[in-house]
Amino acid sequence: MLELKDCNREILNDLSFLKTLLPDAATQAGAAVLGDSFHKFTPHGVSGVVVIAESHVSIHTWPEHGYAAVDIFSCGTRVDTDIAAQTIIKALQSKNHSIIEIQRGIL
Amino acid sequence: MLELKDCNREILNDLSFLKTLLPDAATQAGAAVLGDSFHKFTPHGVSGVVVIAESHVSIHTWPEHGYAAVDIFSCGTRVDTDIAAQTIIKALQSKNHSIIEIQRGIL
Numbered sequence: 001m002l003e004l005k006d007c008n009r010e011i012l013n014d015l016s017f018l019k020t021l022l023p024d025a026a027t028q029a030g031a032a033v034l035g036d037s038f039h040k041f042t043p044h045g046v047s048g049v050v051v052i053a054e055s056h057v058s059i060h061t062w063p064e065h066g067y068a069a070v071d072i073f074s075c076g077t078r079v080d081t082d083i084a085a086q087t088i089i090k091a092l093q094s095k096n097h098s099i100i101e102i103q104r105g106i107l
Numbered sequence: 108m109l110e111l112k113d114c115n116r117e118i119l120n121d122l123s124f125l126k127t128l129l130p131d132a133a134t135q136a137g138a139a140v141l142g143d144s145f146h147k148f149t150p151h152g153v154s155g156v157v158v159i160a161e162s163h164v165s166i167h168t169w170p171e172h173g174y175a176a177v178d179i180f181s182c183g184t185r186v187d188t189d190i191a192a193q194t195i196i197k198a199l200q201s202k203n204h205s206i207i208e209i210q211r212g213i214l
Contacts, residue, residue: 003211037142037158049156049163051144056156058163060182062212069211071178075167100209104110104176105169 001102002070002085006095012061012068015040015048021091022050022057029084031055031074055079059088068092073104108209109177109192113202119168119175122147122155128198129157129164136191138162138181162186166195175199180211 011017015038023033031052038048049058055075061068070088072081089097118124122145130140138159145155156165162182168175177195179188196204 001209001211034146034154035144037144037156039141039158039160041160047141047158047160047163049144049158049165051146051154051156053146053148053154055167056154056165058156058165058180060162060180065212067212069180071180073165073167073176073178102108102207104108105172105174 001100002068002072002088003098003100004068004070004089004092004094005066005097007061007066007068008093009063009066011092012063012066013044013046015046018046018048018059018061021088022048022059025084025087025091026050026052026057026079028087029080031079031084052079057084068094075105108207109175109179109195110205110207111175111177111196111199111201112173112204114168114173114175115200116170116173118199119170119173120151120153122153125153125155125166125168128195129155129166132191132194132198133157133159133164133186135194136187138186138191159186164191175201182212
């Protein structure tokens with residue numbers, strides 16, 4: 001989970017940019033993109049999700065706060081989530097970010 | 108975040124059931140569904156995401172383990188995430204579940 005603060009507010013409101021960024025970040029991380037669903041809000045904000053094999057990358061932006069919440073959910077070791085995270089952090093020009101890692105499905 | 112163990116394995120592998128369940132759970136919780144993306148894997152497993160206003164509900168299932176990882180991401184107080192969670196837990200017939208709540212975007 002990425003908490004991205006002090007981002008570029010124009011980018012956070014740019015649907016077409018984000019719609020390209022998320023699958024690009026996933027692909028760079030070694031994931032195969034299977035589908036997506038994005039939505040732009042009025043007056044501002046974008047929500048989007050990219051579905052990867054047994055994984056997803058989601059983003060919800062609040063341009064008015066310069067904030068984006070990003071989840072990178074991955075199973076297995078094939079996908080390098082660090083690469084996806086760094087690609088997104090850099091693209092959104094976040095000057096203040098934190099990364100929280102949570103293990104799921106400890107069976 | 109829901110960790111759902113000891114679920115009904117047939118249901119975890121039922122794409123059409125899950126594709127109906129997630130938006131239904133979101134709608135019951137007071138959310139407006141904006142889009143979705145689902146994928147069924149071979150030999151088993153389903154991934155899916157429903158995009159809601161500034162929110163999403165995602166599921167990744169491992170029928171072979173009777174396990175599903177569900178995220179219910181919500182902003183604001185309009186959506187009752189407990190209702191969505193309980194709807195999904197009941198539908199998947201999970202006999203062993205845990206719920207982890209994380210606050211995002213504390214600005």
